[in-house]
Amino acid sequence: MAQHEVEISISKSGEVKVHVKNVKGKACLEYAQWLTDVVGKVKDKQLTSEYYEPEVKARIDLHQDLRVEDDSA
């Protein structure tokens, strides 16, 4: 499981600064769009290096070695 974090700062005039953390790739854009719909309109947007990193996919490889032991030896 991944932990997504958002830091939101609402200024005294109602302007909102949103910092989406630990969210990579397309999911990051989805958060940005969702928060834009909630608040109003985009004034400025900065994509950081993490945005361009591939989304993390968890994969577990299982290997099982089958060995027949020869008891006659």
Next chain:
Amino acid sequence: MSTVLILAPVIVSSWPAIAVAAAGAASALGFTVKQTVQDALQENEVEEQEQSVEVELADSEVLAQNLATDQQMVLTKGGVQITVGRDARGRCKVCATGKGHSKVELEQMAQQFTEKLTQCFIYDRVVRELKTKNFQVVNEEVMQDESVRIHVRRWVD
């Protein structure tokens, strides 16, 4: 880090949600809600020397279906009265009236109230939406510059 967004607030909502934000702003700025609009109007007729200033929320729209024409909120603090309502174009307007205050002072008060109303409205909306997305509040604090900082997180598969 992933993304940093700066968002300008737009208030498009029905009257009840705006009234809640106005009540929040009133409470934060020390205003009290008057019982009826009629009381305020009658007092205004008597006190003719009062100055009055109107401020309009540029990016706002009060959805008309829930708002009767006389529906507005009247707030008082000292000798100043603030009225929150909807203008003919459907925008939210804030009107400051008071005796013994200059137009500049009243405009400043109306502006301050408008900002607080916007902040309260956006705060309510953001917190409600965060809950629907199952975010947990890690920390929330009011900073020295009167901004509100909310730190939330959630776990996703």
